[in-house]
Amino acid sequence: xTAVNPGSDAAQSRHRERLILFILAAVQFTTxxxxxxxxxxxxxxxxxxxxxxxxxxxxxxxxxxxAGISGLAASSIVDRFARRTTFVTLYGGFLLGTFLCAxxxxxxxxxxxxxxxxxxxGILGGMAMTIIGDVFPDERRGRATGSLMTGFALASVAGxxxxxLLGTNFGWHVPFYALVIAGFPLLLLTPWAMxxxxxxxxxxxxxxxxxxxxxxxxxxxxxxxxxxxxxxxGSFTVxxxxxxxxxxxxxLTEQELPLIYVAGGVVTLFAAPIVGRLTDRFGKLRIYxxxxxxxxxxxxxxxHLPHAPVAVAVIVFAALMVSNVGRMIAAxxxxxxxxxxxxxxxxLSANSSIQHIACGIGAYLGGVVITQSDAGLIGRFGxxxxxxxxxxxxxxxxxxxVRVIGSESxxxxxxxLAAAAEATVDAGEPILVAAEER
Numbered sequence: 001x002t003a004v005n006p007g008s009d010a011a012q013s014r015h016r017e018r019l020i021l022f023i024l025a026a027v028q029f030t031t032x033x034x035x036x037x038x039x040x041x042x043x044x045x046x047x048x049x050x051x052x053x054x055x056x057x058x059x060x061x062x063x064x065x066x067a068g069i070s071g072l073a074a075s076s077i078v079d080r081f082a083r084r085t086t087f088v089t090l091y092g093g094f095l096l097g098t099f100l101c102a103x104x105x106x107x108x109x110x111x112x113x114x115x116x117x118x119x120x121x122g123i124l125g126g127m128a129m130t131i132i133g134d135v136f137p138d139e140r141r142g143r144a145t146g147s148l149m150t151g152f153a154l155a156s157v158a159g160x161x162x163x164x165l166l167g168t169n170f171g172w173h174v175p176f177y178a179l180v181i182a183g184f185p186l187l188l189l190t191p192w193a194m195x196x197x198x199x200x201x202x203x204x205x206x207x208x209x210x211x212x213x214x215x216x217x218x219x220x221x222x223x224x225x226x227x228x229x230x231x232x233x234g235s236f237t238v239x240x241x242x243x244x245x246x247x248x249x250x251x252l253t254e255q256e257l258p259l260i261y262v263a264g265g266v267v268t269l270f271a272a273p274i275v276g277r278l279t280d281r282f283g284k285l286r287i288y289x290x291x292x293x294x295x296x297x298x299x300x301x302x303x304h305l306p307h308a309p310v311a312v313a314v315i316v317f318a319a320l321m322v323s324n325v326g327r328m329i330a331a332x333x334x335x336x337x338x339x340x341x342x343x344x345x346x347x348l349s350a351n352s353s354i355q356h357i358a359c360g361i362g363a364y365l366g367g368v369v370i371t372q373s374d375a376g377l378i379g380r381f382g383x384x385x386x387x388x389x390x391x392x393x394x395x396x397x398x399x400x401x402v403r404v405i406g407s408e409s410x411x412x413x414x415x416x417l418a419a420a421a422e423a424t425v426d427a428g429e430p431i432l433v434a435a436e437e438r
Contacts, residue, residue, distance in 0.1 A: 016193070016195075017135060017136065017144075019193045020131065020135055020193060020194055021144060021147045021148065023186055023189060023190055023193060023194065024128045024131060024132065024148055025147060025148050025154075026186050027091055027124060027128065027183070027186055028124075028125070028128060028148060029154050029155050029159060030094075030179050030182060030183045030186070031094065031121045031124055031125065032155040032159070033155045033159035033160060033163055033175075033179060034094075034098055034101075034117065034121065034176070034179055035063060035121070036155060036159070036160050037159070037160055037163040037164065037167070037175050038059060038060055038063070038114075039060060039240075041163075041164065041167050041172045041175070044167060044168070044171075044172050045059065045110075045172055048171075048172065049106070049107045049110070050107075051107050055107060058111060059107075059110060059111055059114055061360060062111050062114045062115050062118065063114045063115070063117060063118035063121070063122075064118065064122075064356050064357075064359060064360045065118070065356075065357075065360065066114070066115040066116075066117075066118030066119045066122065067118040067119070067121060067122020067123075067352070067353065067356040068122065068353045068354075068356040068357040068360070069119075069353070070118070070119040070120070070122050070123055070353070071122050071123055071126060071349050071350060071351075071352045071353025071354075071356065072349075072350060072353045074123045074126075074346075074349040074353075082197055083127065083130060083131050083134060083194075083197035084190065084191065084194045084195065084197055086127060087124070087127050087128075087131065087190060087194070088187065088190050088191060090120050090121075090123050090124050090127060091120075091124060091183070091186070091187055091190070092187055093116075093119070093120035094117060094120040094121045094124060094183075095179075095180050095183045095184065095187060096116070096120075097113055097114075097116035097117030097118075097119070097120055097121070098117055098176050098179050098180050098183070099176070099177075099180045100112075100113035100116060100117070101113040101114060101117060101176045102173050102174075102176035102177045102180065103173070104173075122352060122353065122356055123349055123352060125352045125355070126348035126349040126350075126351055126352030126353075127348070127349070128148060129145075129148075129332060129335075129336050129348050129351075129352075130336075130344050130348045130349075131194075131197060132144045132145060132148060132336065133336040133337065133341070133344050133348070134197050134341065134344065135197070138337055138404070139280055140280055142275075142276045142277070142278075142279030142280040142284055142287075142329065142330065142333040143273065143276040143277050143279075143280050144276070145276055145279075145329050145332050145333045145336070146272045146273045146274070146275055146276020146277065146279070146329045147272070147273055147276060154265065154269060155265070158265075160261060161258050161261070161262060162178075163175035163178065163179075164258070166178060215343065215346050215347055215350050216350070220338055220339075220402065220403050220405075221338070221339065221347060221350075223338075223398065223401045223402045223403075224334075224335045224338045224339075224347075224351065224402050225350070225351060225354050226398050227331060227334075227335065227395055227398040227399055227401075227402055228331075228335065228351055228354050228355055228358065229354060229358045229361075230391045230392070230394050230395045230398060231327070231328065231331055231358075231391075231392075231395055232355055232358035232359050232361075232362055233358055233361060233362040233365070233387075233388070233391045234295070234296075234299070234362075234388045234389070234391035234392035234395065235324055235359075235362065235388070236358070236359045236360075236361075236362030236363045236366070237362045237363070237365050237366040237369075237384050237387050237388045237391070238299055238302065238303060238366065238384055238385060238388045240363045240366060240367075241366055241367075241370060241378065241381065241384070242302065242317065243257055244378055245303070245305075245378045245381050246260070246313055246317075248372075248376050248377050248378045249305075249306075249307070249377055249378050249381070250305055250306070250307060250308055250313050251307045251308065252310060252313055256310055259310065259314060260313055260314050260317045260318070261317075263314045263317070263318050264314075264317050264318040264320075264321035264322075265321070266318075267318045267319075267321065267322055268318075268321050268322050268325050271322045271325070271326065272325055272326070272329060275287065275291070275325070275326040275329050275330070276329055276333075279329060279330045279333055284330045284331075284333045284334045284337075284404075285330075285334065285399055285400065287326075287330045288327055288330035288331055288334070288396075288399050289396055289399070289400075291323055291326040291327045291330065292327045292392055292393070292395055292396055292399075293392075293393070293396070294323045295320070295323035295324055295326075295327050295392055296388075296389040296392040296393050297389070298316065298319055298320040298323055299320065299385050299388045299389045299392065300382075300385045300386065300389050301316055301320075302316050302317065302320055302385070303381045303382050303384055303385025303386075303388070304381075304382045304385060327392075327395075331395070331399065334399065334402055334404055335348075335351060335402065336348065337404040337405060338402050338403060338404055338405060339405065340405055365384075365387070366384045366387075369383050369384050369387070370384060
């Protein structure tokens with residue numbers, strides 16, 4: 001009889017976890033770049049497609065609203081399928097939609113392609129968090145969430161600037177081709193690297209409509225959704241208009257704008273894993289309550305920034321990016337743990353949908369408040385900052401209301417055997433944990 005080496009099993013388990021995190025972060029990178037790259041390509045799209053600002057706005061918002069609608073629809077059925085199967089299917093659909101964007105010959109076909117891309121891409125974020133919730137135990141979930149957030153930082157550091165460079169020099173179609181080429185190896189790697197994660201499908205599931213009702217009827221879910229809404233409003237009332245404000249009011253040139261995103265992304269790339277480890281060590285709620293007020297102050301600072309040197313703008317923006325990502329790490333770790341494992345996929349799909357819709361609400365609200373003078377100066381941006389700061393401070397109370405449900409996730413033994421066999425997740429019964437113990 002061959003003896004089992006616990007040390008070897010643990011090492012294989014950690015190796016598999018790191019590989020899963022790499023895949024999730026890389027997929028996150030491609031989806032974020034796909035969403036973000038459209039905005040800086042706006043002038044070129046309007047010129048080549050012969051469209052105005054309103055039509056361009058529809059190109060941007062079509063992705064968001066498609067993501068929100070698909071997330072709501074998916075929340076009622078996603079827990080009926082293995083996580084790996086769902087993830088591969090969604091990412092395949094996302095890459096197909098991105099390819100359709102690359103080959104779109106007209107404005108109408110591009111809008112249709114953005115709707116298709118958003119329909120799949122909008123669910124991927126929630127599914128990635130679901131997989132983290134299934135694979136990583138609560139005491140290491142913050143660190144894993146922090147690693148996942150590096151996809152956002154890398155998108156700011158490399159993805160968007162490189163995509164913009166490709167689009168400027170070779171045409172707006174090329175960044176979409178590049179994303180498809182970058183994403184295809186991940187699509188092939190996922191079935192080999194990721195265990196099935198199908199333990200939840202052995203439970204009895206309600207009718208899809210009943211499942212959707214349950215997702216939106218549990219009080220703890222409502223608290224988590226409310227936290228998500230105010231988090232997004234606290235960000236997206238400000239972030240879409242920072243570039244315009246920096247150029248019009250702070251004195252940056254358009255050529256200097258990429259510098260602030262690269263600098264902010266680099267700092268966030270190093271800070272996100274550190275914040276993740278701190279949330280695991282000192283508690284997610286405690287870290288959130290430290291970072292969120294700092295984020296509120298920085299939102300006020302950036303929206304009241306006067307004419308200033310580039311270095312000042314870079315420092316303030318980088319600090320805001322770090323604090324914004326930091327609070328998202330702690331908040332998403334709490335939100336992921338606020339639902340029973342067998343409901344996690346549907347809940348996080350719904351949460352992802354609410355995220356997208358709240359982003360749209362925040363961006364619209366900011367646009368309604370902001371004014372622009374004949375000289376091009378942005379007005380009332382300070383009022384937007386106060387709205388964002390107030391929304392952020394409200395989340396301090398909401399975060400304390402969310403109750404985290406602790407559960408045993410994939411065991412080391414399961415992950416180590418997954419490389420050789422189609423093992424299933426060993427999930428335990430949920431145990432309610434008081435918020436003060438987070």
